[in-house]
Amino acid sequence: MPLKAPMTMMDFFNKSEGTWYSQRTVHHFDTTVEQSGNSNIIIEVLDRNDNRIQKVCEEQNIDPQLTVGGASFLWQDNLDNPNPNPNWAAILVDIPNSDNKSSGRFLRNKGYVEGIPVVCNYNFAPDGVLTIITEYEKNQGMERCWFITDDFRVRISTVKMMNGVNLMTYSSERRCIPNEILEKMSQKYT
Numbered sequence: 110m111p112l113k114a115p116m117t118m119m120d121f122f123n124k125s126e127g128t129w130y131s132q133r134t135v136h137h138f139d140t141t142v143e144q145s146g147n148s149n150i151i152i153e154v155l156d157r158n159d160n161r162i163q164k165v166c167e168e169q170n171i172d173p174q175l176t177v178g179g180a181s182f183l184w185q186d187n188l189d190n191p192n193p194n195p196n197w198a199a200i201l202v203d204i205p206n207s208d209n210k211s212s213g214r215f216l217r218n219k220g221y222v223e224g225i226p227v228v229c230n231y232n233f234a235p236d237g238v239l240t241i242i243t244e245y246e247k248n249q250g251m252e253r254c255w256f257i258t259d260d261f262r263v264r265i266s267t268v269k270m271m272n273g274v275n276l277m278t279y280s281s282e283r284r285c286i287p288n289e290i291l292e293k294m295s296q297k298y299t
Contacts, residue, residue: 114237117210118203122180125152133280151183165218260284
C-alpha cells in the first residue's frame with residue numbers, strides 16, 4: 110500500500126502520535142565536534158480545547174479560536190526512566206492558513222534552539238515534505254521532515270547563528286511498538 114503523506118499539520122501530528130526511537134548525528138560547523146545519540150520522542154495529539162493549548166495561546170496573546178489543535182512532544186533519553194524530564198517537552202499549537210491548510214504557523218511554548226516561546230512557519234510540499242522555519246531572537250532554525258513509511262521518518266535541521274550556519278542535524282526515527290502489542294506477540298509464540 111503506497112504511503113499517504115500528511116499534507117496538513119494536524120495530519121502530521123496524527124500520523125506522528127506515539128513513541129519514536131530517534132537516532133541523530135549533529136555536526137557543529139564552528140568546531141570539529143560531531144555528536145551522535147539516541148533518544149525517544151513521545152508525541153500526543155491534543156484537541157483544540159486542551160488546557161495546554163489554551164495556556165500557550167494565552168501566553169502568546171493569540172485567539173484560541175484560530176487554532177485547530179496541537180501536540181505535546183516529549184524527548185526522553187531512555188523509556189525505562191518512569192519520570193521524564195519536563196524541561197525536554199514542548200507544546201505545539203497549529204494555526205493553519207485559512208486559504209491553504211498545507212501551510213500556516215504553529216506556536217511553541219518553548220523553542221528547540223532557545224528555550225523561549227516562539228512562532229514557527231510551516232509548509233508542506235506537494236510530495237509531503239514538511240519545512241519548518243523558526244525565527245528566534247538571535248538564531249534561525251530550519252527543519253525538514255518526511256515519512257518514508259508510516260513507521261519510519263527522517264528529519265534534518267540547521268541552526269543558523271548570527272555569524273552563519275552553526276550546526277546541522279540528521280535524525281532517522283522509527284515508531285516503537287507499544288508494550289501491550291509486544292506482549293500479545295510474545296504470548297502468541299510461546
